Amino acid sequence: MQLSGRLRESVRPHRDRQQQGYVTARGREQGIPKRSGPRTGKNVLPDGNGIKPCSRCLQCCRRTLGLRPRDRGLTAPNPRTTRQDGAKRMELSGKGAQTPREDARNGEVLIWLNGRLVPRAEATVSIFDAGFGLGDGVWEGLRLVKGRFVFLDEHLRRLQAGARAIALEIGLDRDGLEGALKETAAANDMHDGVHVRLMVTRGEKTTVHQDPRNALGRPTIAIVAEHKLPDPEIKECGLSLSTVPIRCSGPDTFDMRLNSHSRLNLIQALLHAIGAGADEALMLDPHGFVSSCNSTNFFIVKDGIVATSTGGYCFNGITREKVIGLCGDNGIRCELRNFTLAEVYDADEAFVTGTFGGLTPVRSIDGRSFSVERTWTRKLSHIYETEIGVALRAGL
Numbered sequence: 469m470q471l472s473g474r475l476r477e478s479v480r481p482h483r484d485r486q487q488q489g490y491v492t493a494r495g496r497e498q499g500i501p502k503r504s505g506p507r508t509g510k511n512v513l514p515d516g517n518g519i520k521p522c523s524r525c526l527q528c529c530r531r532t533l534g535l536r537p538r539d540r541g542l543t544a545p546n547p548r549t550t551r552q553d554g555a556k557r558m559e560l561s562g563k564g565a566q567t568p569r570e571d572a573r574n575g576e577v578l579i580w581l582n583g584r585l586v587p588r589a590e591a592t593v594s595i596f597d598a599g600f601g602l603g604d605g606v607w608e609g610l611r612l613v614k615g616r617f618v619f620l621d622e623h624l625r626r627l628q629a630g631a632r633a634i635a636l637e638i639g640l641d642r643d644g645l646e647g648a649l650k651e652t653a654a655a656n657d658m659h660d661g662v663h664v665r666l667m668v669t670r671g672e673k674t675t676v677h678q679d680p681r682n683a684l685g686r687p688t689i690a691i692v693a694e695h696k697l698p699d700p701e702i703k704e705c706g707l708s709l710s711t712v713p714i715r716c717s718g719p720d721t722f723d724m725r726l727n728s729h730s731r732l733n734l735i736q737a738l739l740h741a742i743g744a745g746a747d748e749a750l751m752l753d754p755h756g757f758v759s760s761c762n763s764t765n766f767f768i769v770k771d772g773i774v775a776t777s778t779g780g781y782c783f784n785g786i787t788r789e790k791v792i793g794l795c796g797d798n799g800i801r802c803e804l805r806n807f808t809l810a811e812v813y814d815a816d817e818a819f820v821t822g823t824f825g826g827l828t829p830v831r832s833i834d835g836r837s838f839s840v841e842r843t844w845t846r847k848l849s850h851i852y853e854t855e856i857g858v859a860l861r862a863g864l
Contacts, residue, residue: 809834
């Protein structure tokens with residue numbers, strides 16, 4: 469991690485301001501009167517001397533001295549978060565782990581919606597749908613490669629298990645779901661380089677509130693198939709991660725192993741990472757150990773040993789399980805254990821896993837760069853892609 473720049477002498481101006489009558493919260497408690505000074509809208513001391521503190525210096529004013537805005541006369545507008553009208557906003561730009569390569573064909577795809585194939589622009593659901601109003605539903609992401617859905621059995625088992633966990637009747641058995649997936653791909657003439665999102669919600673309700681008993685009994689099933697491949701720049705250059713304060717939770721609060729439609733806590737984590745200039749959020753578990761990212765599972769490599777979390781607080785990832793199994797099959801030591809951020813910073817390599825991107829390298833975490841050679845990441849990625857080929861030939 470490169471540390472550069474110099475520490476500004478920001479304490480003395482603050483101390484001078486106190487001595488000249490700019491009163492802190494503590495000073496007001498002690499009865500020290502506030503001394504008036506010129507109000508020019510600039511950073512001006514009572515004697516007329518201007519100061520130009522950096523943004524970090526301003527933070528010192530706020531946190532350390534407790535100066536009120538009207539006492540400070542200090543402003544530091546951030547172009548990333550402040551509009552001309554003064555309202556706060558956040559600039560959302562850049563790429564992430566789920567960023568695809570753009571494909572114009574996706575504008576014309578047909579969507580499978582409750583047994584009907586409809587144009588993308590006409591694929592709508594009721595505002596009373598439980599998924600829209602409450603995030604009440606489960607989903608799966610699948611890849612279509614060379615005319616076959618990759619690891620289809622595992623994905624459909626996970627979907628059905630998730631539906632049972634929330635007492636959601638899908639209305640289609642395993643063969644019915646597979647038939648709907650194949651119908652969607654055939655209608656769009658899709659064979660390769662396709663990512664599919666299969667979504668099931670509790671359906672329309674009599675009114676929008678949490679109680680599942682007011683659902684009308686007909687689930688909403690939607691299948692969105694798109695020509696979607698990972699952005700090649702991300703696969704080549706890798707992701708930058710930032711550790712965030714939002715934690716991965718246990719099954720007694722929000723079960724990370726359940727592919728539910730509700731993703732707000734993970735979106736909050738990603739927003740923290742975007743605000744820090746990163747691509748993806750690195751999240752800790754409730755005990756402070758590294759768990760996963762906001763949309764992918766996380767691995768490190770040190771001295772040829774692969775490590776990932778215990779699995780108690782991360783996604784129930786199919787790609788994650790495949791990588792763990794492939795390590796064992798190929799004589800690569802893989803440890804499922806608790807590890808700290810200090811161990812992450814000391815790792816030789818890091819990568820994330822997910823259905824859409826497979827294995828994606830990590831180029832930096834919290835400003836610390838990782839090896840550009842990525843020997844083990846490339847090796848494991850090759851082994852994983854080979855396994856996909858084997859599974860396709862075997863019809864799995």
